[in-house]
Amino acid sequence: MFVRVLEKTVRRRGLLERGDRVLVAVSGGPDSVALLRGLIELRSRYDLSLTVGHFNHGLRGAASDAEERFVAELALKAGLELRTGRMPTASVRPRGRSLEDWCREHRYAFLDATAREIQAGKIALGHHRRDQAETVLMNLLRGSGIEGLKGILPIRDGRYIRPLLDTDPAEIRAFLESRSLSFRNDASNRDIRHLRNRIRHDLLPRLETVYNPAIVHGISRMAEIAGLENDFMESVLPEAYASAGGREGQGGVRFDIPAFLTLHEAIQNRLILLVVRRLIGAPSGLTHAHIQLVRNLLGRSGYAEVHLAGGITATRSYDHLSFQQTADVSSPASRSQHRPSRLRRKGTDAEAGFQFDVPIPGVLSLAPGCRLRFEVAGVTRPVPTGREIACLDYERIRFPLVCR
Amino acid sequence: MFVRVLEKTVRRRGLLERGDRVLVAVSGGPDSVALLRGLIELRSRYDLSLTVGHFNHGLRGAASDAEERFVAELALKAGLELRTGRMPTASVRPRGRSLEDWCREHRYAFLDATAREIQAGKIALGHHRRDQAETVLMNLLRGSGIEGLKGILPIRDGRYIRPLLDTDPAEIRAFLESRSLSFRNDASNRDIRHLRNRIRHDLLPRLETVYNPAIVHGISRMAEIAGLENDFMESVLPEAYASAGGREGQGGVRFDIPAFLTLHEAIQNRLILLVVRRLIGAPSGLTHAHIQLVRNLLGRSGYAEVHLAGGITATRSYDHLSFQQTADVSSPASRSQHRPSRLRRKGTDAEAGFQFDVPIPGVLSLAPGCRLRFEVAGVTRPVPTGREIACLDYERIRFPLVCR
Known part of the structure; x- marks a missing residue:
């Protein structure tokens, strides 16, 4: 099921082409481990070259390093090249930037640079449907307007791809089990202080219980349509710009x-x-x-x-x-x-x-x-x-x- | 403040033209009483002819009739013509239709027929910004997709207008107080069984408290943009239809x-x-x-x-x-x-x-x-x-x- 949905997403959303070189971002958590394995299983069909990328945020000392070793071993077992990066020790976080934002910036900079180095045209990320619903709700709650409703895109800048966007965490766990794959849990995800975690652990489960058990599907479907329509709106702007002089x-x-x-x-x-x-x-x-x-x-x-x-x-x-x-x-x-x-x-x-x-x-x-x-x-x-x-x-x- | 915002909404959203004949739907609740009074205060500026329309759903016996008398008195005091309607006693609600839907259908049929009779080009409704946020949330929770995000429109079919859509209930209460106007509370609104009432009394206050005190503004702004963009998408369809043969x-x-x-x-x-x-x-x-x-x-x-x-x-x-x-x-x-x-x-x-x-x-x-x-x-x-x-x-x- 997992691999079939993955393949369907890849095909329907045009995420991969034959012969693509893909840098797979692997944190060691269940989603990215399943992503890596799913892409390995699709490898021959799409003639993919896969490289594992891991970024060590170093936020949790020995635990962070253990995650890095875990991912290294995963890559070794799969016979894949591994590239790792870590937060620069000398960097100072600017005032007003959240730690989360700051880490994300460095992580994406690492992924970008690595993809360029190894000439990978695609960078695969493990976001799934529930992440999508959380993102849309977060944007809605922040009042970020209609553009926030498109949530996270299946393909961004023609380069970042999210093949798990039509997959639920339960399907991911079932797949990991079926393949006897282990993974690491990121403890910081459980921190209720962050807005996303409040949505994850409080709001979304509550909406599912009280209002609609299928709300994750509903929201992610809406996000897909919003993404398409937003793309269309943007596509007509050049002509509109010209016609408005x-x-x-x-x-x-x-x-x-x-x-x-x-x-x-x-x-x-x-x-x-x-x-x-x-x-x-x-x-x-x-x-x-x-x-x-x-x-x-x-x-x-x-x-x-x-x-x-x-x-x-x-x-x-x-x-x-x-x-x-x-x-x-x-x-x-x-x-x-x-x-x-x-x-x-x-x-x-x-x-x-x-x-x-x-x-x-x-x-x-x-x-x-x-x-x-x-x-x-x-x-x-x-x-x-x-x-x-x-x-x-x-x-x-x-x-x-x-x-x- | 109330009348200024009302006027701004009317102007910005193009709800009224000079000389319009308007049927104002008045239930007797605070929103519709404020709507009526606000339109009376704008009457000379827009040279409006106003008629009061009241539909008696007859759901709460004597209380419903008391509301009808209250609205009749309101119209009399304001020197405005009153038109009333009620649910046909012989009608049988089809299976599968909710009472709310069934009542709404008859109410709108009454408003439509009355507007035609008195040659009113506009029918004014008292929905405010909080109603808008509730509607959008309700649609989102039902999984109704991106079209549900436009919520209730400021102007529908060129005929139904909602001049209070940029106004909050608190502003409505303050206005009623400033004009020493009384109103009737509709008891059925308090029934927590209905999805809308659960959103009204539970979800929305919770989102305001825990996540974002300005969420009503954020959602209603988003709804406005969604409405515009939806309208644009629809406007390009005839050409697209032709070009696709x-x-x-x-x-x-x-x-x-x-x-x-x-x-x-x-x-x-x-x-x-x-x-x-x-x-x-x-x-x-x-x-x-x-x-x-x-x-x-x-x-x-x-x-x-x-x-x-x-x-x-x-x-x-x-x-x-x-x-x-x-x-x-x-x-x-x-x-x-x-x-x-x-x-x-x-x-x-x-x-x-x-x-x-x-x-x-x-x-x-x-x-x-x-x-x-x-x-x-x-x-x-x-x-x-x-x-x-x-x-x-x-x-x-x-x-x-x-x-x-």
Whole structure:
């Protein structure tokens, strides 16, 4: 059953081609051990060259090293080449990055570099259907919007593949048993503090018990459709960009408003998101509220501007809508924070002084320990209250908002 | 605040035009009372003609009648015309229909007929943001797929409008207080047995407490985007239909397979859904598993066919993919069940006898109390076990499957 579902997933989702060289990411847990064995059993049919990759996060000392040895032995028994990596000892985790994110970044960097070295066109990961349901729920709970619903993709960047995405953990355990394969359990997975683990051990079992025993299937099916539809939406953007008169220049992007407005509202929103992301060079932290601000611009006449995430200013000037990055951003990957890095002189010399453009939403670091956080509340979020909170009427603010 | 948000919603979502005649559905609960008052306060700006509509479900005897009197008084005080309706006493609820569904059908029939009578182009409903979040969660938990994520639409069929969709219950209560308005509480809302009420009183508060206090905002924002994107996907279907050589004839719909396959997979799936719905004339009960069956057909050569929901057969015959309704369906609105209504004579006279085409998924009623339920398990659902369950290997079944 397991291998048949695996093969079906590979075929249906186009994950492998004959002759592929595949780096298989093996942690030593049940999922990756089953993944490795499943791919070994498909090897001849697809004429695959397999290499085992293991990344030692070194978080649990001797236990981590024992896992590495376990994977080494697994590779040896299977007659496969092994590549290992570990967290660089000298690296310092940046403030605000979670340990989980930091480890993931290094793990993927290792997988990328190794795949390049051994000229593997594919990197196989052991995520299964339940991981998928957890991810979608996590995104939903975080309020990450419709893009989060596609969850983890069966194939990402044409390179990372997830052949177990149609498989349940129970099927994985049954397969391991049928092949008498052992595995290591990662103890950190049991830590209830992490959001994912709370979803894994509390929310998802509860939803299955009280609401729908087949919810994992339902959610992962929905994720698949969301992934496809998202892909389609993205595929029509280049044409939409051109038809809205989109063009780059002067360090930004410009559209013709009348042409832009003939597009479907969903496409207008996607274009705004696309352009902001392109200017920032990373996921944008752009929210629905920001998109709404740009839409409001379109309803005005003459000149108007709004400040978006990542230091982007959207300007309406008669028949043109333009987006420009007016401030550098400290960390392009940072989703909700950015520091002002440009000190502007304004007005006459007499009035001039250091001043900061206010990022909305965002955080302004005036001095160590002295930070102002800005967010839009009320319409899209409850209005917070407290001694250190000031509420301004968004519709009466004149932009750019400056702190001096 | 309430009226400003209401007005913003009306403007942003294009719910009203100047001079609109609006039938306002008023149950007497806080939401509809606030809706009515809010529209009264917007009346002059939009030059609205308002009529109050109340439907008495008669489920709670004297309490229901008291609600009707309460709404009548409300209309009288506001100087507005009142139209009332009630459940027909002679009507019998069909088996398998929930009381809630049955009431809703009659309520909407009343609203539709009344709007036609008074020539109201709009029917205003009091659903708010929390209703939206509940609906999306309910759809998600039911496994209703990506279309369920759009939740309730701000405007449906160009006629039903929901001006409170960006408003929270707390804002509604505050508004009612500020205007010294009273309202009636609908006791049946507190019944924890209903799925919606379990979500309302248990799941949603829990998600807010444990996971994200702003989840209602997050979900309703996501629903808005999902609604827009769904609308866009639907808007491109006519062109896709034509470019895939879609044409009606012989009681079905036919595509040219090579042209069909040039379309994006998301669009192929939507077209399958569209055609099946058009043939059935109602929501189809078509699941992702069915769509996958059609996709499998496309990968074969020569002649092949599969049986879908609602008595639809999809046939691949060389370069053509066709969909035909081969069996009537007992209740087109029924999503998961349909009875065979066509008794076919097959083979020679000697072999001939009554026989039933098997609906997959579906229920076959052979005699009162004797029913066979068919479903596809394993790949998309856990394989059920039990004494009265037989599992057949789907891939080895030859279609059409016949019960005799």
